Each structure stands twice: as structure tokens, then as C-alpha cells.
Amino acid sequence: MARSHFTLAALATSAVDGLDIAGATPIGSPGGDFDAALLTGRDGRHWIVRVPRSESAEAAQSADLVALRALSAGVRARLPFAVTTFAGQAPAGDTRAVVYEFVYGAKAELASLDHDLATSIGEAIAAIHALPTSFVADSGLPSRTGIEAARDAAKLFERAIATRVVPAVLQQRWERAIGDPTLWQFAPAVVNGALEAESFLASDGVVTGLLGWQSLHVGDPAVDLHWLLRAPGDGIAETAFGAYARVRGSVDRQLTERARLLNELELAKWLLHGTATKSTEIVDDAVELMSGLVDTISQNDTASIRRPESTLDVDEVEELLSRTATAR
Template sequence: MARSHLTLAALATSAVDDLDLVASSSFGSQQNNEFDSALLTARDGRHLIIRVPRNERAEAEQSADLVALRAISAGVRTRLPFAVSTYVGQVPVSGTRGIVYEFVYGTKVGLGRLDAGPTGLAASIGASIAAVHALPTSFVADAGLPVMQASECLRAAVSVMDRASATSLVPPPLLGRWERATEDGKLWQFQPAVINNSLSADSFLSSDGVVTGLLGWQDLRVGDAARDLSWLLGAPEEVADSAFDAYHAVRGSGDRHLRQRAKLYAELEIAKWLLHGTETRSTEIVDDAVEMLSALVDSTLNDVMNPLNPQTMEVMAVEDVEALLDRTERAV
């Protein structure tokens, strides 16, 4: 049963010394939510959030997020154009713990709300991601968080591909596409950067078309910058273009294959969804993933001018594409 905001407010006063609250309210949806959360107003004008996990997965996520937030020092925060929540206190609660944070202002960003153009929200997101990637990697290593080299990022991608292949549910044209990308050495020549590693549209808060905050740091690490940009490829092309243009304006265009790797990661997310379905033995999830993979075959084969590794992949003739589509339909 969900805890009331009054109960959560009482817990917050136990977590933070001398906290004088004047108001509290429920925060977030009470259904399909892994946390009990409340928005708190202190007498000194501060706004705080308290979150209590409802299950072990949420507890692990909150613990990892807390480690990352503590690693992001005041000096690191000054390098970012948006706010990052700050830890205030904690209190034991029924075998877990409630964590109190400073509230970060802004409205949740949905993928459908992103507007294109150099001054749109997509551009602000692109510049914000670039600011994260420009941070010094030393603070991540000093906190004992993962530091991955380019070769390790490649191995992680190959592992997902191989495990998905073992299900025999991935269409052969997709496996071939992914294999060619992972075998292209040029694609994997990049300098690792500080990444959030779990970004989506819901990660961002905004106000007046500008990013004001970034939530969810539980997977903070040094790794492939393309990971943080892959979700943008689910938006309309002009929106993704605006985000990538703004990103490169901040970071430069030294990583020439950034977008190709981002596209590969986006496609492998469907493979991960398939693996999740097989691991949990969910027929519904597996069927959904298979349908998505089938649609991906059609979209990628029809987009022969934008392969994952354009330097080494040969552009297929139209008749070859049609023949491959026929074979795919028969196989599926």
C-alpha cells in the first residue's frame, strides 16, 4: 500500500535535522510507480523530495543514483548548464530507506514535445548532453564508478547481439547488419567520455524551451558517448538533427561515427527487450520484440543510403534489396 504524503513528510523530518515543513503533497503517479514520493515545502522556502523504494530493484537504483550524486561535486556541477539534485538526508524505513533530495524545478520532457531548430528544446537537450560528455573523467574514476574503454563498449554490444542471436528470433538481415557494424574497426575508434548511460526524454526537465534539470544518474560511468544519444533517433529526423547539431557545436565533430554507433545502440535496445522477454518468460514481451524487429528489418533495408558503417558497407542495388525483402518475408 502506498504511503501517504503526510507519512512521507514525517519521515523527512526524521531524515533531516531541524527540518521545519509547512506543506506536503503527493508527487508522481501512485500507480505503476516504483517509489512512494512526496513534494515538501520547508519554512525557509526550500522545496524537497522524499522517495521511498517499493521493491528491491527500485532500492538498488536509488542506491546507485545516490553514489553518483555524491560523486558529482559542487565544482563539477558548475560545468553543467542545468541543475542536478542534491542529497539532503536519509531515514530507515521498513528494511529500506527514504532519501530526501533538493527539488529540481522544471516540467518533464516527452519525446513528442521536442521541437526542432537551433533554439528549440531538442537543441537544448543536445547541448546539455554535450556538457555532460565534456566533464573530466577523473571524478567518475575517483568515485569507483565504471570506466569503460572503447574495446569494452564494443564487447558489450557484441554480447547483446550474440545473446539475441541465440534466441533464433532475430531476422538474419538484422544480424548481418549488426555484425558488419561490430566488425568495422573505424566505427569503434573513439575517446570514451563521462556518460549518464540511461537517458531518455523522461530524464530531462525543462522550462521555456530550455533544459533546467537532468534526473536519474544511477548508471553514471565513462563510456561511449553514443549511448546517451541513441534515444534521440526515435524522434522525427529533423528533431534528431537539431539535437546532434547542437551537440557537435559544443563538442566538435571529431567522432565521425558517433551517429552510426548511436543508431546501432538504438537497434540493440530492441534486442535487449527481446532478451528481457525470454528471461522473464513473457510471451507478450517476446511477441512485441519480434514484431519490432520485423519492422526494423523493413525500415533499415529501405534506408540503404544510411547504413551503420557507410565506409565499409556496400550500397545494395534496388533489385538486391527487393530480393532480400522477399527472403525475409518467407523467413519470418
């Protein structure tokens, strides 16, 4: 049974010493992962209180708290947007209520991204990737190399193929890309790991905050960018990638190609989710989406994810090695 915003407000006062609440408003969807409320203090400050509704939501909340603690004041000062701060917690039945400082801004929507916001999102992601990797390692958070990223993709591919419903065109396309070692030549960077349009808070076309840090790790920068390729607006993805490249540079010449591969492999993940949950509806939807991708590939004559011009020259290799060293 969902907890009311009044109950959540009472839990928040137990979690944060001296919190004097003047008002509370329920937020989120009734069927979401959390019971949540927006709180207004008598001093005018705003807070969010959330209680997970499932074990998976509780695990995500715990991982998010670990990441928020890793994001020290010095690290946050390098980011051009706000990151919420943990304020306190209190027992709530078999789980816990967690209170955070409120971050202002409206959630972005993929369908309505414009070029101004796409530019700001590209710059925001670049700022995350420019953070020193050492703080992630010092916090005990995961690190993934290019070789490990390729292995992960290969394992996902093999599991999807085992379902016997992946079209032959996609099998060949994905196998060729995953097996190309040059595709995985990148300097591991700090990545959020769970970005989507709704992760970003914005105002007047500028990113003001970023929510959801539960998958923070060091790894493939393309993990944070591939979702942009699904933006329906004309040239939106190109705008975001261009803004990212202006901040980060263009030494990762296969970034767009890896992002394209990871974006397409989301269909494989959706298929496997359907088989794991024994949902014929999800499996049928995944098969339909893969068929649509095959049609798109045929119409655009893009049989390969990779571009032919892919070899790094000496200067680019030196820049790649330098970036890896200075990011630590």
C-alpha cells in the first residue's frame, strides 16, 4: 500500500534533525518504484523524501547513496549542474526513507528535446567524463576496460542469439561490430551509467541538475550517449554529440559507432527481459522492433556499424594515452 505524503513528511522529520515542514506534495507515478513527496520547509527550502517499494528499488537507492557520497564537494565543483545531497534517513517498515536536498528544474523529455537543450546535455555529459577517475576507484566503485566492455557486449549478443529470434541481418551486423577490436579503443572515463532524457533537469534550455547516480563507474563513454540516438527531432543527436566533442575533443573516433551498437543492443536486452519474465508481449514487441531496425538498415544501406576510416594516427594515440593518465 502506497504511503501518503503526510506519512512521508513525518518520516522525513525523523530522518533530518530540525527539519520543520510547512507543506508536502506527492510526486511520481502511483505505480512507480518509490513512494515520494516534495517537502517545503518553513525556511523556504525544498526536499525530496523517497521510500522504495521493492527490493530492486531499494538496491538502486543504496547504490545511489554510495555514488552521492563519492561525489565530494571538490568533484561537484567541476560539474556545470547541481547534484543532490543526502540529508538523512529513517526506518520505514522493512526498508528506509531517504531525504535529499531538492534540485530545481523540469525533467527533460526525449520527444521534446530542442537543439539548445541537446547542446547543454552534450556539454553536461562531457563534464562528467572529464572528472578524475581516481575518486571512483577510491570509493570502491567498478571500473571497466575496453576489453571488458567488448566481452560484455559479446555475452549479451550470445544470449540474444540463443533465443533464435534475432534476424540474420542483425546477427551479422552485431557480430562484425563486436568482433572489431578497434571499435573498443577508448580511454575509460567516469560515466554515470544510467542516463536517459528524464535524468536531466533543465530550465530555459540549460541543464540545471542530474538525477540517478546508482550506476556510477569508470568505463565506456558511449554508455552515457547512446540513448540520444533515439531522439526523434531532426539533428538532435548530432547536436548533442557535437557539443560533447567540442568539450572533450575527438580522439575517440569510434564513439558514435559504439553508441550506435549499444543503442541497437538495447533491443537485445529488451528481448532477454521478455524471455526472463516469460512475457510473450515483450518478446513480440522486441521482435517487431528488431524487424523495424532491419528495414531502417536496408533503406539507409548501412550494413555495417563501423566506418572504414578508423585507425588512429600517432598523435591521436599519444593524446589517448595522455587523457588516460591525466584523468586519474
